Amino acid sequence: MDFIRQYYFDFGIMGDEFGRIMEGFWFTVQLSVLSGITSLAWGLVLAVLRQLPGKATAPVRWLTIGYIDVFRGIPLLLVLLLVSGGLSTLSSPIGGEVIPTWLGKPTWLGQTTPFWYGVFSLTITYGAYMAEVYRAGIEAVPGGQMEAARSLGMSHGQAMRFVIVPQAVRKVIPPLLNDFIALMKDTSLVSVLGAADVVFVGRAIQSEQFNGSGLMLGAFLFVLVTIPLARLVDYLIAREQQKTQRGGAPAEAAELDQQALGGGGGVTT
Amino acid sequence: MSGPAANGAYLRLDNVHKRFGKLHVLRGVNMEVARGEVVCVIGPSGSGKSTLLRCINLLEPPEEGDIVLEGKNLCATDPRAEEDEEGIDFVRRRVGIVFQQFNLFPHKTALENVTLGPEKVLGRKSSECKEKAQALLGRVGLGEKMNEYPDRLSGGQQQRVAIARALAMDPHVILFDEVTSALDPELVKEVLDVMRELASEGMTMVVVTHEMGFAREVAHQVVFMDGGVVVEHGKPADVLENPKEERTKRFLGLVLEH
Numbered sequence: 001m002d003f004i005r006q007y008y009f010d011f012g013i014m015g016d017e018f019g020r021i022m023e024g025f026w027f028t029v030q031l032s033v034l035s036g037i038t039s040l041a042w043g044l045v046l047a048v049l050r051q052l053p054g055k056a057t058a059p060v061r062w063l064t065i066g067y068i069d070v071f072r073g074i075p076l077l078l079v080l081l082l083v084s085g086g087l088s089t090l091s092s093p094i095g096g097e098v099i100p101t102w103l104g105k106p107t108w109l110g111q112t113t114p115f116w117y118g119v120f121s122l123t124i125t126y127g128a129y130m131a132e133v134y135r136a137g138i139e140a141v142p143g144g145q146m147e148a149a150r151s152l153g154m155s156h157g158q159a160m161r162f163v164i165v166p167q168a169v170r171k172v173i174p175p176l177l178n179d180f181i182a183l184m185k186d187t188s189l190v191s192v193l194g195a196a197d198v199v200f201v202g203r204a205i206q207s208e209q210f211n212g213s214g215l216m217l218g219a220f221l222f223v224l225v226t227i228p229l230a231r232l233v234d235y236l237i238a239r240e241q242q243k244t245q246r247g248g249a250p251a252e253a254a255e256l257d258q259q260a261l262g263g264g265g266g267v268t269t
Numbered sequence: 270m271s272g273p274a275a276n277g278a279y280l281r282l283d284n285v286h287k288r289f290g291k292l293h294v295l296r297g298v299n300m301e302v303a304r305g306e307v308v309c310v311i312g313p314s315g316s317g318k319s320t321l322l323r324c325i326n327l328l329e330p331p332e333e334g335d336i337v338l339e340g341k342n343l344c345a346t347d348p349r350a351e352e353d354e355e356g357i358d359f360v361r362r363r364v365g366i367v368f369q370q371f372n373l374f375p376h377k378t379a380l381e382n383v384t385l386g387p388e389k390v391l392g393r394k395s396s397e398c399k400e401k402a403q404a405l406l407g408r409v410g411l412g413e414k415m416n417e418y419p420d421r422l423s424g425g426q427q428q429r430v431a432i433a434r435a436l437a438m439d440p441h442v443i444l445f446d447e448v449t450s451a452l453d454p455e456l457v458k459e460v461l462d463v464m465r466e467l468a469s470e471g472m473t474m475v476v477v478t479h480e481m482g483f484a485r486e487v488a489h490q491v492v493f494m495d496g497g498v499v500v501e502h503g504k505p506a507d508v509l510e511n512p513k514e515e516r517t518k519r520f521l522g523l524v525l526e527h
Binding site: 166167 | 326328354358361362365366368370372373374375376385386389390391434435438
């Protein structure tokens with residue numbers, strides 16, 4: 001038992017390395033938040049492309065469906081390796097410098113190149129997951145909404161933008177948050193590219209001191225963020241269920257109907 | 270705005286057919302609506318009344334036949350081809366529809382439901398739209414409820430918002446698709462009152478309804494549909510009191526019994 005305490009819970013090491021680990025975690029948080037935002041946006045684009053109407057746009061729909069299927073089926077680690085390998089090679093003399101260095105080895109906003117490979121890989125992968133979540137939300141909006149919007153003269157695009165998507169997004173906030181939790185955990189994979197995230201720092205400490213306490217502190221930091229997020233998801237789902245149990249509020253409407261009758265005493269339906 | 274068609278009809282349906290897969294819902298519907306006329310379409314459920322309305326504004330484009338509105342044939346080009354939205358644009362700018370299930374936008378207030386169309390489709394200034402929407406909501410008796418969301422409104426109130434929403438687009442014709450069928454009985458009157466007022470102001474209306482009293486009192490023309498065709502049409506007194514066709518008699522017998 002002593003071994004477990006020493007190997008995983010050496011508070012001395014945790015204290016000494018606290019700054020370094022927090023720096024790694026800050027990297028993880030930045031990567032998670034930026035990739036989360038870009039995935040949300042890219043996923044929405046994919047979902048809308050997938051729902052385009054008409055025969056002429058059929059190829060766009062097929063391509064989108066193909067993209068979503070492929071990227072939901074490939075391990076993120078593989079995507080990371082393909083993206084980093086491809087981009088760095090294509091922008092180097094070996095690859096013939098097909099793409100410029102600023103794009104192949106980006107260091108935008110003072111972030112490291114592995115950070116941007118991570119953003120790119122997480123976005124193309126999680127965009128595909130989130131597209132499916134949005135699709136479920138779009139399909140859950142009653143058909144009468146699209147009809148009402150179109151009958152007012154809106155184009156399909158306007159109806160999506162002003163009527164369908166705003167309603168769909170509200171419905172899918174909890175599942176999207178779930179995807180965000182998964183994304184945050186998956187950022188740890190960028191450590192294989194040498195990105196200085198919390199896992200990378202923890203492993204460095206592990207190999208320097210033959211002790212897992214740095215990794216343990218990293219795990220604790222993850223849980224510190226993900227558990228409140230998970231509770232938030234539960235709360236949002238419960239609130240939504242409460243709403244739908246009122247069935248879009250017919251109970252309230254019935255009350256109002258009675259008020260509308262003027263007094264409404266004794267009216268039962 | 271072009272004038273009524275040469276034959277005097279403002280809206281004319283000519284041999285309109287609509288199928289859903291193997292189900293042949295409309296089997297050659299002919300109908301004429303004059304400007305300012307109120308036409309009530311009655312008939313048993315499944316007779317194609319609602320489909321007919323949805324064909325008129327091309328929510329369900331017909332497969333065969335012509336729909337002529339203000340002299341323009343909406344079916345001249347294939348309205349099912351999404352690339353060609355000319356007929357669709359033409360009809361949606363002129364014809365409003367009110368649905369049985371209201372279909373209000375639940376994420377918008379009553380006022381925003383009414384302003385959305387004019388703002389986004391007609392490109393009008395938002396202050397102008399708001400003023401007009403306020404006036405329209407006042408007109409349907411909901412001046413106090415403008416900032417409420419639909420789920421805080423009763424069915425009758427929601428349906429009146431839906432009518433205001435349709436009116437905000439300055440339609441030449443309004444289609445009413447069994448607009449009181451989803452309402453509790455005590456809320457039907459407030460909606461019919463609004464429709465009566467519209468009719469008295471000369472709005473051209475095509476009303477699919479089960480409210481025989483409303484049809485008798487307000488309609489200029491009653492159309493009886495069964496089995497996807499117009500069986501009989503004419504003045505309410507003729508169709509409702511002295512139907513010529515056996516099928517009309519049978520239907521009215523069933524409806525008027527209670």
